[in-house]
Amino acid sequence: MSNLEEKFISTERLLDGAFIHVKKDQVLSPKGECFREVVEHPGGVVIVPFLDEDNVIFIRQWRYPVGEEIIEFPAGKLEINEDPFECAKRELIEETGYKANSWESLGFVYSTPGFCSEKLYLYRAKDLEFVGTNFDEFETVESFTKQTKNIPDMIKMGKIVDAKTICAVYKMSY
Amino acid sequence: MSNLEEKFISTERLLDGAFIHVKKDQVLSPKGECFREVVEHPGGVVIVPFLDEDNVIFIRQWRYPVGEEIIEFPAGKLEINEDPFECAKRELIEETGYKANSWESLGFVYSTPGFCSEKLYLYRAKDLEFVGTNFDEFETVESFTKQTKNIPDMIKMGKIVDAKTICAVYKMSY
Numbered sequence: 001m002s003n004l005e006e007k008f009i010s011t012e013r014l015l016d017g018a019f020i021h022v023k024k025d026q027v028l029s030p031k032g033e034c035f036r037e038v039v040e041h042p043g044g045v046v047i048v049p050f051l052d053e054d055n056v057i058f059i060r061q062w063r064y065p066v067g068e069e070i071i072e073f074p075a076g077k078l079e080i081n082e083d084p085f086e087c088a089k090r091e092l093i094e095e096t097g098y099k100a101n102s103w104e105s106l107g108f109v110y111s112t113p114g115f116c117s118e119k120l121y122l123y124r125a126k127d128l129e130f131v132g133t134n135f136d137e138f139e140t141v142e143s144f145t146k147q148t149k150n151i152p153d154m155i156k157m158g159k160i161v162d163a164k165t166i167c168a169v170y171k172m173s174y
Numbered sequence: 175m176s177n178l179e180e181k182f183i184s185t186e187r188l189l190d191g192a193f194i195h196v197k198k199d200q201v202l203s204p205k206g207e208c209f210r211e212v213v214e215h216p217g218g219v220v221i222v223p224f225l226d227e228d229n230v231i232f233i234r235q236w237r238y239p240v241g242e243e244i245i246e247f248p249a250g251k252l253e254i255n256e257d258p259f260e261c262a263k264r265e266l267i268e269e270t271g272y273k274a275n276s277w278e279s280l281g282f283v284y285s286t287p288g289f290c291s292e293k294l295y296l297y298r299a300k301d302l303e304f305v306g307t308n309f310d311e312f313e314t315v316e317s318f319t320k321q322t323k324n325i326p327d328m329i330k331m332g333k334i335v336d337a338k339t340i341c342a343v344y345k346m347s348y
Binding site: 006017019020024025029030031063065066069110117141158164167170171 | 178191193212234235249281290312330332337345
């Protein structure tokens with residue numbers, strides 16, 4: 001067992017918004033009793049869609065919280081009780097119009113574990129077949145294709161600044 | 175200008191916790207009027223501390239939101255009006271006890287831009303000099319050294335699952 005563990009004592013709801021949920025837990029840390037505010041997140045998925053050996057599909061999306069249009073791999077949030085793999089299949093079609101016939105897990109990452117429970121499951125998707133897009137209401141995304149050999153420069157030059165996408169780039173080459 | 179832009183209409187406070195702040199903005203998206211819930215974050219820093227050419231310092235910390243002890247590079251949140259570089263110098267000493275005499279920016283990443291404004295500035299720190307640690311109250315972190323050549327395996331085997339740390343690993347080798 002970890003000697004750094006913080007043990008749950010009690011919880012209090014701080015916010016139940018339409019999407020964002022926040023709790024405040026009283027915990028026993030190795031240094032004594034304190035509290036932790038936590039953004040509760042159902043988890044999500046990130047997909048690296050290989051159109052062929054040398055090309056992957058990215059999406060371009062306005063991200064209101066950061067006030068920018070950014071480049072990401074297709075991604076989405078788990079629905080209640082949804083299996084991450086089922087979510088990945090659903091989100092890939094919703095955001096790119098492609099169904100993948102070959103899938104491989106690339107593990108998971110925590111996006112910002114200091115204050116949020118978000119766990120993102122990463123997948124490599126291959127053998128793509130176009131079946132048509134199915135965007136969420138008020139979701140405006142544009143997809144485009146890039147050669148994998150150009151990705152390191154896109155990251156180096158700050159054209160890709162989304163953490164989950166950089167993690168997926170790191171892991172897609174295993 | 176981006177044709178995906180979402181324009182601000184009005185804002186409402188949803189939560190002002192001790193650490194977590196949430197707003198709900200009414201916005202005009204290309205598909206019509208809708209709202210966005212946003213976790214407001216002051217931004218933060220991530221530091222890759224090189225003890226020498228071949229060794230970096232990691233920290234091990236209990237992250238209550240994910241219920242695990244995880245491995246990360248030293249990192250921290252900006253104080254009000256704090257310059258990211260000043261924050262990086264402060265956090266490196268606080269978490270590892272080392273002052274760095276050589277710094278280099280590695281750009282920035284957004285940790286989870288779908289619902290949070292957190293922008294993380296990444297730095298490479300060299301020429302370290304031990305000056306003693308200065309932990310935050312109720313912060314329990316342990317630092318340790320790893321050879322850089324072992325890091326890819328740590329990520330591949332899921333021993334490093336923190337997104338900002340994987341992004342910094344990707345960028346530290348430029």
